[in-house]
Amino acid sequence: MGASKVRPWRLVTIWLCLMWPAAAVQAVGGIRPPVRPVLAVESPYPLDQTVANLRLAIDAANFRLVRELPWHGGLMQVDRRGTRAKVLYFCNFSMVNDAIAVDRRFSQFLPCRMTVSERHGKVIIKAVDPLYISQLLGNARLGPACYRARNMYLRLMDEATL
Amino acid sequence: MTRMMLTAGLLLSALGAPATQVGLIESRCAAPLPEAMSWLQKVVADHDYQVMQIQPVGEALATRGYRGEDFKVLFIGRADDFKRVQADYPPLMPFLPLNLTLADDNGATRLSVMPPAGQGLSPPPVVARLMARWRDDLTMIARDFNGCQ
Numbered sequence: 001m002g003a004s005k006v007r008p009w010r011l012v013t014i015w016l017c018l019m020w021p022a023a024a025v026q027a028v029g030g031i032r033p034p035v036r037p038v039l040a041v042e043s044p045y046p047l048d049q050t051v052a053n054l055r056l057a058i059d060a061a062n063f064r065l066v067r068e069l070p071w072h073g074g075l076m077q078v079d080r081r082g083t084r085a086k087v088l089y090f091c092n093f094s095m096v097n098d099a100i101a102v103d104r105r106f107s108q109f110l111p112c113r114m115t116v117s118e119r120h121g122k123v124i125i126k127a128v129d130p131l132y133i134s135q136l137l138g139n140a141r142l143g144p145a146c147y148r149a150r151n152m153y154l155r156l157m158d159e160a161t162l
Numbered sequence: 163m164t165r166m167m168l169t170a171g172l173l174l175s176a177l178g179a180p181a182t183q184v185g186l187i188e189s190r191c192a193a194p195l196p197e198a199m200s201w202l203q204k205v206v207a208d209h210d211y212q213v214m215q216i217q218p219v220g221e222a223l224a225t226r227g228y229r230g231e232d233f234k235v236l237f238i239g240r241a242d243d244f245k246r247v248q249a250d251y252p253p254l255m256p257f258l259p260l261n262l263t264l265a266d267d268n269g270a271t272r273l274s275v276m277p278p279a280g281q282g283l284s285p286p287p288v289v290a291r292l293m294a295r296w297r298d299d300l301t302m303i304a305r306d307f308n309g310c311q
Binding site: 036037038040066067069071072073074075076085089091093094096097100101104105107108109110111113114115117119124126127128132136137 | 185186212214215217219220222223226228230231233235237239240241244245248252253254255256257258259261263265274275276279282283
């Protein structure tokens with residue numbers, strides 16, 4: 001009587017009762033996106049050449065280059081092992097205006113930005129996937145605008161690394 | 163006794179289960195945008211982050227004829243965080259610097275920020291802890307922003 005037996009099915013029931021509310025809380029916090037959060041394309045060119053290519057691609061795609069800064073923004077010294085990175089901030093005002101009209105929270109992800117990094121001789125262009133953003137915000141109406149932005153990002157990356 | 167210990171163990175495992183949290187953090191300040199921006203810069207500095215740049219996106223849209231709410235984006239960071247991400251988990255690089263958006267809200271100002279989420283990423287534990295700290299810090303910054311003068 002004192003040393004009572006623990007029945008497995010009872011443990012399973014308790015575990016499910018505890019886990020389901022936790023899962024529900026997680027679901028309310030956001031939608032689990034099926035897409036990967038980051039778009040990344042490797043460049044065959046050195047960093048400076050890749051940045052120059054990207055600059056041209058941004059201009060050709062009717063985006064406006066807003067700013068170009070070291071990734072760390074001067075907060076840290078250049079890595080002695082040779083890691084370098086730059087961020088290009090750019091914008092297409094018409095596209096941005098349309099997206100904000102659908103959901104003002106989209107302003108959270110402006111201006112658009114791409115990070116170009118070089119490590120051990122390997123240059124990669126990275127950006128947060130706009131489609132991932134729309135899924136995080138959980139607004140299906142943002143989907144078409146973010147899908148267009150995603151395709152545009154991929155095109156820019158493609159042109160810069162061609 | 164055994165049953166109580168097992169139940170406590172299950173409870174702890176369930177509480178620790180949600181490994182990542184996503185979602186927009188929002189806050190409001192009664193002051194207009196320029197004053198709120200000054201206040202936010204002070205709050206950010208109080209939390210040991212440095213302001214890296216301020217982007218007046220709303221103004222840029224307005225000068226091109228797009229009418230909407232005025233908003234600015236504040237980029238912030240810490241040197242140690244940049245070093246950590248660069249050394250331990252470069253896929254997270256596009257999420258830095260962290261950015262906070264301030265928007266005019268009928269004469270008051272609304273702050274919104276989306277901390278980098280871990281879903282779809284598989285950062286090592288040290289970076290996962292860093293991401294959790296960002297969420298905590300940004301939540302605190304949003305809370306302190308609410309107390310603007």
